[in-house]
């Protein structure tokens with residue numbers, strides 16, 4: 001999969017992409033991430049990329065020209081059109097389901113804005129969909145783009161080694177292969193590893209019992225109970 005990012009701050013992406021699963025996915029060619037600096041396409045002599053909003057109001061708005069020219073340059077680098085995504089708090093919510101959908105694409109193009117927002121003609125002119133990673137306002141779309149890259153990349157075939165599993169975990173709808181799964185759409189059950197006792201806190205006996213069917217039932221109950229207490233909205237869904 002190819003992921004393009006149009007951003008004013010490509011350097012922000014370096015560290016998160018240099019570790020762990022994302023690094024491995026990149027190094028092994030599972031994902032190709034191409035960063036392009038929007039500012040390089042500004043035709044303004046001061047390399048301006050934003051301006052004051054028509055009609056007044058606070059903040060600055062990302063201008064059309066640098067974004068359209070940057071987009072044209074990026075789009076031409078591959079025959080694959082890809083899904084064009086603007087990162088904005090006005091977008092549709094990013095969920096595990098949407099991540100799985102994006103992981104099926106051959107290419108996605110993420111456009112990160114800074115300042116107060118984008119000139120509306122960027123969204124309409126590029127026919128971009130808008131995605132938000134949550135109901136809060138970041139100072140720019142870069143962190144949102146990184147969240148999407150990380151979540152999508154680990155779902156790509158070959159991205160996770162044997163020691164990891166994307167299946168049997170919180171929010172995974174395909175855990176165990178369907179609606180009977182332990183965590184389908186809910187929170188994950190509690191996990192433990194060695195030692196059996198740490199500062200008087202003991203691993204639940206059931207997990208040491210070797211009774212796999214009973215362990216599954218216990219995990220299912222724990223998962224349900226956690227979800228009921230912390231995220232009842234997920235059960236309603």
Ligand code: ADE
Pocket residue numbers: 087088089131132133134135136137138139140141144
């Ligand atoms: N840019 C600023 N806030 C954002 C958010 N919550 N999601 C996506 N992009 C953003």
